[in-house]
Amino acid sequence: MxxxxxxxxxxxxxxxxxxxxxxxxxxxxxxxxxxxxxxxxxxxxxxxxxxxxxxxxxxxxxxxxxxxxxxxxxxxxxxxxxxxxxxxxxxxxxxxxxxxxxxxxxxxxxxxxxxxxxxxxxxxxxxxxINPPTAYVMLKEYVDLNPGDFIIQNASNSGVGRSVIQLAKAFGLKSINLVRNRPNIQDLKNELHQLGADYVFTEEEFRANSRTFLKSLDTPIRLALNGVGGKSCLAISNALGSGGTLVTYGGMGKQPHEISTSGFVFKNIKAEGIAITLWLNQESQENVQK
The missing domain is CATH 3.90.180.10 (Medium-chain alcohol dehydrogenases, catalytic domain)
Incomplete structure (x- = not known):
C-alpha cells in the first residue's frame, strides 16, 4: 500500500x-x-x-x-x-x-x-x-539579564506569559505582569503568584499607579515583552529604563503597537520582534536541541 x-x-x-x-x-x-x-x-x-x-x-x-x-x-x-x-x-x-x-x-x-x-x-x-521556546528566547537572546533584573510583560496569563513567569523565576529575574481585568481577578493573581510572579497588576491598575511603582524599584526595567499591542504595549514600553528593549511576539489586541516618541528619542529604547518558528529554522540544530 x-x-x-x-x-x-x-x-x-x-x-x-x-x-x-x-x-x-x-x-x-x-x-x-x-x-x-x-x-x-x-x-x-x-x-x-x-x-x-x-x-x-x-x-x-x-x-x-x-x-x-x-x-x-x-x-x-x-x-x-x-x-x-x-x-x-x-x-x-x-x-x-x-x-x-x-x-x-x-x-x-x-x-x-x-x-x-x-x-x-x-x-x-x-x-x-511555540510558547515555552518563545519565552526562553525572549529572556535569553535580546538582553544580557542578570539575577535580580526586572522584566515586564503583558498577556501574562497566556501560554507564553506563564512560561515567562516560570523561566524568569528559575533564572533569578523579577517579573512584573499585566493582565486584563475580569471577574475573580484575585484568583488569577494568586495563580500567577504561585507560578513565580513577583508583581501582578491589571492594565488599569498599572496605568494608574505606574509612576509611583516604578520609582520604588531598585533598578530600571531592562526588558519588556509584548503580546498584545495598542495601549498595553505603550504601558510596558513606557516602563522601560534607558536603553531598554521591547520584544513583540504577538498582537492579540489586534491594534497597532504603540510606543512613545520620548521613549525612542530620550531613553533610546529598542524595539524588536520574534516569530519563534523562523528563529528555530534559522538556528543550528545544536542550538535548537539545547
Missing amino acids: TKIWSRCIQYSKYGPPKEVLTLGKIQVDTNLSSNQVLVKWLASPINPLDINKIEGHYPVPPDFPIIGGSEVIGEVERVGSDVKSLKPGDAVVSLGMTQTCWSEYAVIDETLLLKIDKRIDLVSAATLL
Missing part, C-alpha cells in the same frame, strides 16, 4: 472557524523519498494564531484548501532510506507552522522534525513548540 487515507480539519476560505472548518479526508503517499518521514499525529492544540490564520489575519499565503494547526506531537511510523536522526516509534514535534497538523498522518522532511523525550506527557509535548 503506497497511499493511505487521513482524516483532517481544513478550510477553503477565510472566516469564523465554526463556519469555515470542515472534516475531510486526504490521501497521504507513503512511498517515501530518502529524506522523508511518515508521522502519525497524536495531538495538536488550538492556538490564538490558529484562529488568526483561519480568519485571514496571519501573513500566510492562501493555498486552499488549508489544513489547520500550528504545533503538534506525533510518532514516527516509517523513515526514508537516508534518515539517520529518527526511527519508527520516536516522538517528534514539527518545526514548521505550515505542516498539516490537524490531520491523522503526514509525510514530512526529516529536517522539519525534532525528536523529543517520550516521557513528556502528551499535552505538554503538543504545546512544546
